[in-house]
Amino acid sequence: MGDLKITLVKSTIESKKDQKATVEALGLHKVGSSVIKKDNPAIRGMIKKVEHLVEVEEI
Known part of the structure; x- marks a missing residue:
């Protein structure tokens, strides 16, 4: 398992x-x-809980 870059793309x-x-x-x-x-x-x-608010990419 590596690292994940998590970016907030929608407001909460x-x-x-x-x-x-x-x-x-x-x-x-x-x-x-x-x-x-x-x-x-x-x-x-x-x-998974906030997948509609974030974008994830594996690095």
Whole structure:
């Protein structure tokens, strides 16, 4: 397993509280911000929860 680049592509304004908390836990703040995380099941689960708000690419 490598690394994942996660980018916030949609706003969390209309999202549920748990989805906002997940985006924040991933370290994303503004639309267009990106983080690099290690690929593991916990991160994959977080991505699955907010997959409509983020874009993911493997690096």
